[in-house]
Amino acid sequence: MSAIALLMGLLLLSYVGSLIIGGRTAHGLPSGVEFIGLGFAVGPHALGLVERSMINEFEPIVQVALGWLAFVVGLDFGRAGGRRVRTKPLVLGVSCAVLTGGTVAFVVNRMLTIVAIPGIDATGGLLLAAGAGAVTAETTRFVVQWVAVRWNVKGPVSDLLVNIAAADDLAPLVAAGAIFAFVPSTNVSLDMPAGGWFLLSLSLGGLLGTVTALLLRGAEGYAVWGALIGTLLLGVGTATRFGFCTIFVTFVMGIALAGVSPHRRALRRMVSPTERAVLYPMLLLAGAHLDARPLLEDHKLVAVVALVLMARIVGKLLSGFVLRAAVPAARPAGPLFGIVLLSSGPVSVSCGFVFALRFPGRVGDTLLVCAAASAVLGELVSTFALKNLLTQLGEATVVAPAVVAPPSAPVVEEPAAHDDRTSSIPPAPSSGRELT
Amino acid sequence: MSAGGKHGKTWLGRGIDTLSLGILFAIMWGATYVAPGYKGEAAVVAALGFLLLAGTLLSELVEVLGMPHLSGYLFAGIIAGPHVLHLVEHESVKRLEPVNTLAIALIALAGGAELRLDTLKRGLRGLLVALGLQTFLGIGLMALVFFVARPAFVNGMTALPLLGVAILWGVVAITRSPSACLGVLSQTRATGPLARFSLGFVMASDVVVVVMLATAITVARPLLEPGSTFSLSAFSSLGHEILGSVSLGTTLGLVLAAYLKVSGRQLLVVLIALGFGATEVLHYLNYEPLLTFMVAGFVVQNLSKQGDRFIHAIEETGGVVYVVFFASAGAHLNVPLLKDFWPTALLLTGARAAVTIGVARLSAELANDEPSIKKYGWGPLISQAGVAIGIASVIAAKFPAFGAGFRDVAIACVALNEMVGPILFKVALDRAKESKAPTPSLSDAEDAPPAAST
Known part of the structure; x- marks a missing residue:
C-alpha cells in the first residue's frame, strides 16, 4: 500500500468518525478498540498491507493527532457533560488513577527487580514500570457516556462515574510528562535535572496556551483554527525536538487556554466535534504500530503484560473501595464496584503510543501492548458490568438506543451562573461551525 | 465585538x-x-x-x-x-x-468556482483583448528588452541563440500568480469589475502560458541548437494533457456537485482527500492539476446550484493552508540570489512592470472596459510566484547550456515581483473601492445572540 493510499484510508476513517459525532446514537465500541484491531490486521505484523516504513513516515501525523486529542482533553479538563466537576469528585478521580497507576508501577517494578528480562536494563525496567502505571491509570469517560447514551442512564452513581472518568485523565498525562523528563533527548545541548525538564515542558505548554489565548483575541474567520492548529503544531514539534512528552505539553496547553481565554466555551464547542475524527485514524495507526514480536520472543514479557492487567484489576478494586468509603451514594454498588472502572480508551492508548514512539524497542512495544490489552479487558469486562450495575441500582432503563446527544458532545452547557469565570459572557452559538 | x-x-x-x-x-x-x-x-x-x-x-x-x-x-x-x-x-x-500540493488544488478549485459564466460573458471581450495583447505584445516586448539588456549569463552568445533565449524569457515574463491574486481577493473580499477581471485573466492566463511555453520551446530550439529540427511533437502531448485535464476536471466537478447536493458533509475532509489523492492520480496520468481543479470548480459553480456553498467550504479550509503556502514560499525565496543578481533583476522586473502597465492600459482602451479596469487593470498582473519558477525550471532542464543562469535570474525577478506584486494589487483594489470589510471574529460569535448566528 502506498503512503497516499494509507492517507486516503485515514481520511476515510476520519470522515466516518466525524459522521458518528454528527449522528444521534453511540455507534461502535466505547473504547474504539475495534480500530486498534483493524490497524493490527492491516499492519506489518499481520496482513502487511501497511509497512513499518510507512508507519514511520506517518509519525509526525501521529504525534500531531495525539497532541490534538490531549489538547481537547485539556481544554475540557475538569468538566463532564458540559458542567464543571466539583472538587471532591475531581480529587477522588485523580486519587483513584494515582492509586491504580501506583499499584501497577509498584508490582511491575517488584517483578523486574526479581526477574531479569534480556534487553531491559535497570533504567529500562524503571521506565517500563512507571510507564505501565501511566498507561493503565485512567478510566475512560467514553464507556460511561456510551452506556449512558445506550441505556438512558441517570442517577448519582452514573454521575459520580462520569465525573471520576472526566477527572482522572490528569494523572496518566502528568505521569507521562514526568517520566519523559527523566529521559531527556540526546539532541539537546543543555544539561538539567529531571525536575528542570519537567518544569520546562510544563512552561512550554502553559506559554503556548497563553499565546493561543492572545492570538484568539478577536481572531477572524479561519484565523481561529489557524491559531489553534499553529500553536498545537509548534508545541508538538518543539516538545518532540526536546524529547518532552507531546501529550503532556498539549494537555497543559489546553488547560492554560481554557484558564486564560474568555472564549473557552466557544472553543470547546468548536473542537469537541473533531475528537472522534482524529481518534479513529490514531487508533488505527496505534494498532498498526503494535508489535507483539518481543512478547513472542521472550515469554517473560507476556508475564509482565499479564501482571499489568492483574495489578490494574487490583488497583481499580481498591479505587472502588475508596469511592464507596468517600461517597455514600456509591455504597450500594457493592464490593466489586471497582470492576466498572476497568474500562480504558483513548488516553491510555495515547500514552502507550507516545511511549512506543519515544522509546522504540522492548519497553515501548510492551507498553503499547499493555494499553491495547487494557482496552480489550475493559471492553470485555467493564462495559457490561457497568450496565448491569446501573440497571440493578435502577439508574438504567433498557430501551432502544436513546435519541440523545452523542458520547463526546456535551449534553448540556452549564448555566453561566455556575462558572464564575464565564458568568459575564452571553451564551455562545449552538455550534462551533457558526463561529468561523 | x-x-x-x-x-x-x-x-x-x-x-x-x-x-x-x-x-x-x-x-x-x-x-x-x-x-x-x-x-x-x-x-x-x-x-x-x-x-x-x-x-x-x-x-x-x-x-x-x-x-x-x-x-x-x-x-x-x-x-x-x-x-x-x-x-x-x-x-x-x-x-x-505537500502543503503546497493541497494549497494549489484549493487555489485552483476556488479560482474556477469564482468564475461565473454570466459575468465572464459580460467581460469576455475585454478579457480576450487583454489576454491576447498581454500574451503576444508581452512576449515580444520582454524578449526585446532581454535581447537588448543581454544579461551576464548569455554573454558571448550570437544573435540567433540570444533571440531564442529572449523568446523563452518572454514566456516567463507573461506568467502571473493565481495564488497571489486569490490570496489578496480572499483577504479584501473584493467585488466589482476589477476583481472579476483579475480573476478571469489570471486563471485563463495560466492555461495560455502552458501553450505558449510549448510554442516558445518549439520555436527556440532550432535557434539555440542549430542541428535540431523544427518539431511539433510537443503539441501532441500538450493537447493530450489539456483535453485530458478538462475532461477529468468536468467529471470531478460533476461528482463534487452531486456530493454537495446529496450530502455535503465534512467538506474539509473531502477537500483534503481531493487535494492529496486526486493530485497524485493526475500526476500519474500526466495531467495538469491546476487546470483540472480549475475546471472542476468552474463546473460546480456554473452547472449546479452548489457554487456558493463550495466557495465557502474552500475559504474555510484554504485560509489556513494559504498562510503556510505563502510563508513557506517566503522561506523558499533565495534572498542571496537576489543580492547577486539585483541589477539585472531590477532592470528586467522594472521593464516587465512597465510593459504590463502599458499593455493593460492599451487593451482596456481598445476593449472599452470599465473605468476601474482602464485605470487599475494592471494591478493583478505584476505578481509572480510558483508558476514562473516552475517554467524557468523546465527551461533550465531542457537547455542546460544556459539553464542555470536563466533560472537564477528568473528566481531573483520572481522574488521582487512576489514581494511587490500583492501590495500593488491591494492598492489597486482599495483605490478602485472594491475592497470589503473583514469576516466576523470569534468575539463577534461570542457576543452574538444564539438566534442571530443560526
Whole structure:
C-alpha cells in the first residue's frame, strides 16, 4: 500500500468518525478498540498491507493527532457533560488513577527487580514500570457516556462515574510528562535535572496556551483554527525536538487556554466535534504500530503484560473501595464496584503510543501492548458490568438506543451562573461551525 | 465585538500581536539553540506551526502599512527562513511541499468556482483583448528588452541563440500568480469589475502560458541548437494533457456537485482527500492539476446550484493552508540570489512592470472596459510566484547550456515581483473601492445572540 493510499484510508476513517459525532446514537465500541484491531490486521505484523516504513513516515501525523486529542482533553479538563466537576469528585478521580497507576508501577517494578528480562536494563525496567502505571491509570469517560447514551442512564452513581472518568485523565498525562523528563533527548545541548525538564515542558505548554489565548483575541474567520492548529503544531514539534512528552505539553496547553481565554466555551464547542475524527485514524495507526514480536520472543514479557492487567484489576478494586468509603451514594454498588472502572480508551492508548514512539524497542512495544490489552479487558469486562450495575441500582432503563446527544458532545452547557469565570459572557452559538 | 476591538486593529492589539510574535520567535530560537542541528520530522511540524502563526501575526502588523496579508505571510517566511534567521531550515521548507500540493488544488478549485459564466460573458471581450495583447505584445516586448539588456549569463552568445533565449524569457515574463491574486481577493473580499477581471485573466492566463511555453520551446530550439529540427511533437502531448485535464476536471466537478447536493458533509475532509489523492492520480496520468481543479470548480459553480456553498467550504479550509503556502514560499525565496543578481533583476522586473502597465492600459482602451479596469487593470498582473519558477525550471532542464543562469535570474525577478506584486494589487483594489470589510471574529460569535448566528 502506498503512503497516499494509507492517507486516503485515514481520511476515510476520519470522515466516518466525524459522521458518528454528527449522528444521534453511540455507534461502535466505547473504547474504539475495534480500530486498534483493524490497524493490527492491516499492519506489518499481520496482513502487511501497511509497512513499518510507512508507519514511520506517518509519525509526525501521529504525534500531531495525539497532541490534538490531549489538547481537547485539556481544554475540557475538569468538566463532564458540559458542567464543571466539583472538587471532591475531581480529587477522588485523580486519587483513584494515582492509586491504580501506583499499584501497577509498584508490582511491575517488584517483578523486574526479581526477574531479569534480556534487553531491559535497570533504567529500562524503571521506565517500563512507571510507564505501565501511566498507561493503565485512567478510566475512560467514553464507556460511561456510551452506556449512558445506550441505556438512558441517570442517577448519582452514573454521575459520580462520569465525573471520576472526566477527572482522572490528569494523572496518566502528568505521569507521562514526568517520566519523559527523566529521559531527556540526546539532541539537546543543555544539561538539567529531571525536575528542570519537567518544569520546562510544563512552561512550554502553559506559554503556548497563553499565546493561543492572545492570538484568539478577536481572531477572524479561519484565523481561529489557524491559531489553534499553529500553536498545537509548534508545541508538538518543539516538545518532540526536546524529547518532552507531546501529550503532556498539549494537555497543559489546553488547560492554560481554557484558564486564560474568555472564549473557552466557544472553543470547546468548536473542537469537541473533531475528537472522534482524529481518534479513529490514531487508533488505527496505534494498532498498526503494535508489535507483539518481543512478547513472542521472550515469554517473560507476556508475564509482565499479564501482571499489568492483574495489578490494574487490583488497583481499580481498591479505587472502588475508596469511592464507596468517600461517597455514600456509591455504597450500594457493592464490593466489586471497582470492576466498572476497568474500562480504558483513548488516553491510555495515547500514552502507550507516545511511549512506543519515544522509546522504540522492548519497553515501548510492551507498553503499547499493555494499553491495547487494557482496552480489550475493559471492553470485555467493564462495559457490561457497568450496565448491569446501573440497571440493578435502577439508574438504567433498557430501551432502544436513546435519541440523545452523542458520547463526546456535551449534553448540556452549564448555566453561566455556575462558572464564575464565564458568568459575564452571553451564551455562545449552538455550534462551533457558526463561529468561523 | 469585544471591548478590545478586533485582532490587532487597535494600538494595544498590535502591541499584543508584537509580543506574541516575539514569544513565538523566542520559542523557535530556543528550540534551535537547545537542540541544534536537529533534522527529524519534528522540525517540520514545528516549522509548519511557526510559519502559520508568525505569518498570521505579521500579516496583522503589516496591515498598518497598507500591505496585504499575503505580504506578511511572505515576510514571515523570509525572516525565519534558511537565508536569514535559520529558524526554519531548508530541509524543513522542502518537506513542506505537500502543503503546497493541497494549497494549489484549493487555489485552483476556488479560482474556477469564482468564475461565473454570466459575468465572464459580460467581460469576455475585454478579457480576450487583454489576454491576447498581454500574451503576444508581452512576449515580444520582454524578449526585446532581454535581447537588448543581454544579461551576464548569455554573454558571448550570437544573435540567433540570444533571440531564442529572449523568446523563452518572454514566456516567463507573461506568467502571473493565481495564488497571489486569490490570496489578496480572499483577504479584501473584493467585488466589482476589477476583481472579476483579475480573476478571469489570471486563471485563463495560466492555461495560455502552458501553450505558449510549448510554442516558445518549439520555436527556440532550432535557434539555440542549430542541428535540431523544427518539431511539433510537443503539441501532441500538450493537447493530450489539456483535453485530458478538462475532461477529468468536468467529471470531478460533476461528482463534487452531486456530493454537495446529496450530502455535503465534512467538506474539509473531502477537500483534503481531493487535494492529496486526486493530485497524485493526475500526476500519474500526466495531467495538469491546476487546470483540472480549475475546471472542476468552474463546473460546480456554473452547472449546479452548489457554487456558493463550495466557495465557502474552500475559504474555510484554504485560509489556513494559504498562510503556510505563502510563508513557506517566503522561506523558499533565495534572498542571496537576489543580492547577486539585483541589477539585472531590477532592470528586467522594472521593464516587465512597465510593459504590463502599458499593455493593460492599451487593451482596456481598445476593449472599452470599465473605468476601474482602464485605470487599475494592471494591478493583478505584476505578481509572480510558483508558476514562473516552475517554467524557468523546465527551461533550465531542457537547455542546460544556459539553464542555470536563466533560472537564477528568473528566481531573483520572481522574488521582487512576489514581494511587490500583492501590495500593488491591494492598492489597486482599495483605490478602485472594491475592497470589503473583514469576516466576523470569534468575539463577534461570542457576543452574538444564539438566534442571530443560526
